[in-house]
Amino acid sequence: MSALDTTNVKEGVDRETVDAVREVGGKYKYGWETEIEMDYAPKGLTPDIVRLISEKNGEPDWMTDWRLAAYDRWLQMEEPDWAMVDYPEIDFQDQYYYARPKSMAEKPKSLDDVDPKLLETYKKLGIPLKEQMILAGVEGAEAAPAEGRKVAVDAVFDSVSVGTTFQKELKAAGVIFCSISEAIRDHPELVKKYLGSVVPVSDNFYATLNSAVFSDGSFVYVPPGVRCPMELSTYFRINAENTGQFERTLIIADKGSYVSYLEGCTAPMRDTSQLHAAVVEIIIEEDAEVKYSTVQNWYPGDENGKGGIYNFVTKRADCRGDRAKVMWTQVETGSAVTWKYPSCILRGDDSQGEFYSIAITNHHQQADTGTKMVHLGKRTKSRIVSKGISAGVAQNTYRGLVSMHPKAKESRNYTQCDSLLIGDKCGAHTVPYIEVKNNSSRVEHEATTSKVDDDQMFYCRQRGMDEEEAVALIVNGFAKEVLQALPMEFAMEAQQLVAISLEGSVG
Amino acid sequence: MAMAQAKLDATDARLATLSLPTGGWAEAARRDALTRVQATGLPGRRDEYWKYTRPDMLTAATAAEAAIFDADEAPVFGEVDQLKLVFVDGVFDAAASDDLALDHVRIERLAEAGSADIHWARDLYGTLEIAGQTPVVRPLAALNTAFATDGVLIHVTGAAPKPIALVYHHSDPKSDVMLHHVIRMDAGAELTLLESGPVAARCNMVMEIDVADSAAFNHVRVQGRDHERQAATHIFARLGQESRFKSFTMTANGVMTRNECVIELTGDDASAHVAGACMGDGDFLHDDTVFITHDALNCESRQVFKKVLRNGATGVFQGKILVKAGAQKTDGYQISQSLLLDEDSQFLAKPELEIYADDVACSHGSTSGAIDEDALFYLRARGVPHGIATDLLTLSFLAEAVEEIEDAGLAEEIVTRMEAWLARRRG
Numbered sequence: 001m002s003a004l005d006t007t008n009v010k011e012g013v014d015r016e017t018v019d020a021v022r023e024v025g026g027k028y029k030y031g032w033e034t035e036i037e038m039d040y041a042p043k044g045l046t047p048d049i050v051r052l053i054s055e056k057n058g059e060p061d062w063m064t065d066w067r068l069a070a071y072d073r074w075l076q077m078e079e080p081d082w083a084m085v086d087y088p089e090i091d092f093q094d095q096y097y098y099a100r101p102k103s104m105a106e107k108p109k110s111l112d113d114v115d116p117k118l119l120e121t122y123k124k125l126g127i128p129l130k131e132q133m134i135l136a137g138v139e140g141a142e143a144a145p146a147e148g149r150k151v152a153v154d155a156v157f158d159s160v161s162v163g164t165t166f167q168k169e170l171k172a173a174g175v176i177f178c179s180i181s182e183a184i185r186d187h188p189e190l191v192k193k194y195l196g197s198v199v200p201v202s203d204n205f206y207a208t209l210n211s212a213v214f215s216d217g218s219f220v221y222v223p224p225g226v227r228c229p230m231e232l233s234t235y236f237r238i239n240a241e242n243t244g245q246f247e248r249t250l251i252i253a254d255k256g257s258y259v260s261y262l263e264g265c266t267a268p269m270r271d272t273s274q275l276h277a278a279v280v281e282i283i284i285e286e287d288a289e290v291k292y293s294t295v296q297n298w299y300p301g302d303e304n305g306k307g308g309i310y311n312f313v314t315k316r317a318d319c320r321g322d323r324a325k326v327m328w329t330q331v332e333t334g335s336a337v338t339w340k341y342p343s344c345i346l347r348g349d350d351s352q353g354e355f356y357s358i359a360i361t362n363h364h365q366q367a368d369t370g371t372k373m374v375h376l377g378k379r380t381k382s383r384i385v386s387k388g389i390s391a392g393v394a395q396n397t398y399r400g401l402v403s404m405h406p407k408a409k410e411s412r413n414y415t416q417c418d419s420l421l422i423g424d425k426c427g428a429h430t431v432p433y434i435e436v437k438n439n440s441s442r443v444e445h446e447a448t449t450s451k452v453d454d455d456q457m458f459y460c461r462q463r464g465m466d467e468e469e470a471v472a473l474i475v476n477g478f479a480k481e482v483l484q485a486l487p488m489e490f491a492m493e494a495q496q497l498v499a500i501s502l503e504g505s506v507g
Numbered sequence: 508m509a510m511a512q513a514k515l516d517a518t519d520a521r522l523a524t525l526s527l528p529t530g531g532w533a534e535a536a537r538r539d540a541l542t543r544v545q546a547t548g549l550p551g552r553r554d555e556y557w558k559y560t561r562p563d564m565l566t567a568a569t570a571a572e573a574a575i576f577d578a579d580e581a582p583v584f585g586e587v588d589q590l591k592l593v594f595v596d597g598v599f600d601a602a603a604s605d606d607l608a609l610d611h612v613r614i615e616r617l618a619e620a621g622s623a624d625i626h627w628a629r630d631l632y633g634t635l636e637i638a639g640q641t642p643v644v645r646p647l648a649a650l651n652t653a654f655a656t657d658g659v660l661i662h663v664t665g666a667a668p669k670p671i672a673l674v675y676h677h678s679d680p681k682s683d684v685m686l687h688h689v690i691r692m693d694a695g696a697e698l699t700l701l702e703s704g705p706v707a708a709r710c711n712m713v714m715e716i717d718v719a720d721s722a723a724f725n726h727v728r729v730q731g732r733d734h735e736r737q738a739a740t741h742i743f744a745r746l747g748q749e750s751r752f753k754s755f756t757m758t759a760n761g762v763m764t765r766n767e768c769v770i771e772l773t774g775d776d777a778s779a780h781v782a783g784a785c786m787g788d789g790d791f792l793h794d795d796t797v798f799i800t801h802d803a804l805n806c807e808s809r810q811v812f813k814k815v816l817r818n819g820a821t822g823v824f825q826g827k828i829l830v831k832a833g834a835q836k837t838d839g840y841q842i843s844q845s846l847l848l849d850e851d852s853q854f855l856a857k858p859e860l861e862i863y864a865d866d867v868a869c870s871h872g873s874t875s876g877a878i879d880e881d882a883l884f885y886l887r888a889r890g891v892p893h894g895i896a897t898d899l900l901t902l903s904f905l906a907e908a909v910e911e912i913e914d915a916g917l918a919e920e921i922v923t924r925m926e927a928w929l930a931r932r933r934g
Contacts, residue, residue, distance in 0.1 A: 016652045026756070062695065082555065084861075186761075302651075378845075406850070406851075419860075419862070421862065421864075421865035422865065423865060424833075424835070424864055424865045424866070426863075426865070427862060428860075429860060429862060430857050430859060430861075431857070432857065432858060432873070433558075433856075434854070434858075434873055434875070435559075435853070435854075435855045436854045436875040437853040438850050438852050438853075439847030439848065439849055439876070439877040440850065440877055441875075442874070442877075443874060443876065444872075445858070445873040445874070446870070446871075447860060447870060447871050447872075448868075448869070449860055449862050449867060449868075449870070450867070450868055450869075451865040
């Protein structure tokens, strides 16, 4: 069932959650593996691998050099250890840095040329890729039915972008939405200008690694004054074993434009851990607005903490122009270890940044996530709403920075971080950094930690819900502010995930 | 990881200026502390725990000079009935001090009692300080344990009939002082401890307090007004069942102040309140670093810190509530607020929660901003002159911290000092 089938989010909320819990019975829903022949680069990371990745993507020399420079830099860097996460040391030489389905050796002309098995994969994931394609191909934009909003999907299967739907309609609007490897070929001037301008090559250990070895990702350019006619979406999936996925996303919203971007992630079940180090860069010019929503559901490992994805992600948006606006919304339910801080640089005067986050950790999961709001321009505004839910023996940390520079006069920040603990063996932590360097700005920070309320539980139980249903309902209520900030399609999926993630956390 | 060379050099340079007191019951603890300082090195600029405060002035081989400030007002707590102990540049002044005799209290000096082989303070000296070194190291406290030249050892067996006041005078602009106090509160004992004065050009002060079951310890401190003085203070407290701990610090002026407070609630139903009010003008950095560990059932902790800053003054707050697994029914509260009176001042805060128990209610809040224009307008509309209106609002801002002082007379004394400080700066 696709989430699109239901249109009314608010009424459907609790019913959906309860259904979802029943349906999946505590198993990781996306834990199957597609058996497709894969093309691997040899294990390990050397300049030759970097060159190989670059060559396989058919990149020009300047890009290869850029990667090699990042590789050199990476060799001199140390893995960060300040986050409240604990995992065995990663052997960066025991990873595959490139894998692609063999049938992709020659790029398909259209989605019809794509291996049907792949399409089957997406179907299981619930991406309405095929239907969307038909919709776009046959009827065009105007024929889209009222109940389903259109979403253009760029699906990344391991390291290669499989197909980008809706190309025609986007093209008519002037929007460029393609894989980053295509963008390097077809729009080198844009890539050269913006790549690495928000997250510099030397930014941090994982971002530098990504700069050297990123294999694919999405590229979006919205020209001045254009309101992107549909929501853009990328669906990432790690399929192959021992494969690191290093995607790179670059979004440019030119003056006065608007785009909403959705990102979803899943990975099959494996008992060894896998590495994922992505970089997302967003550039927002004057009066433009970008919404970036993520539902992260990478495989979290089993109940005993075996396997799972290490998710080390650098995401940053730069509001370069005046009145630029960015909104990050994330639902983090997966991954064994999450290290992720989607940030906003509020450079333009009157620019705005928002961050809404739900992070759920269960069993042995560990999440250290939050945001940075760097206020540089005058009258800039930011808002942070973070909801952390910890169950089992999981650790959940909010780590954030709010910085008001001396020139960011009359700026405003409001931060709220709430943590909910389910069970007495888990942990919930809050580590905010607040730096105020002028007095006309106002900064407010609030944080609370509590457990699931006994009275609420009693109320639900009395009405015939079992303990797990009751907890799922209460948690959905606790996280409502964030769920409501998600685009509709994602809100549905997110609510189901909330319930699924908390399976086995009570009783 | 090996210590950075710069840090190693700075530590060696500082240690070269000091000599370890030998002999007596404290010697083992001193030697152990020195080893720890050598292992960790003194705080450096790149240490995460010193992110907002540059430790250079506090760790430099020799202290920067601090001019003596001519106090233009009556001594703090001068009117309170007290037992007074006076230190001048860290040296005990017997003539200016009261007789060290008080019912239910035994008072000794570290410099004198330290030569004996057996002493009750042996079990505590450096012990609480070591406990406070995890999970974050506090090398300045270890340095103090190793090299402190004097301090008071107070053993309280019942309810002390009047407060003990430690008065610190500063007479040499180059003085560099380390004092180490140990206080043992027996079950059911009660004591109010007052501290006042600038101590020295640079001071490093450690106070270890063991509060046994049902005992109550009250602490009110006024740090001296000398503009150039530098201070690093540490309070280490261990709280037993149903004990109560309260500490309030007022700071006005001082180029560099780092007040660390490390409290461990080890007995059920204990309560700890730590509060601070600071007022800074110009070249002023004030850092409150608090670490409260809940390791027992049904305990309460409260941190209230207020800072008024002007003319480029900097306020820092690092507060942490750690709730260990099993410390159920914990009630932890923390608030840090700053009032920035002009565009140049800044407030840097890191209020942390680390929680491993589920049945707890913990919250923290932190705000920063200018004076409320609406409130100012309200007062101005009623004929209150601008300067006085601003002062009134500033005092009301500081009030929440002052309210943490239990004794109304002592609170009044603090408010008087605050009013005077504001009045001197009124345009």
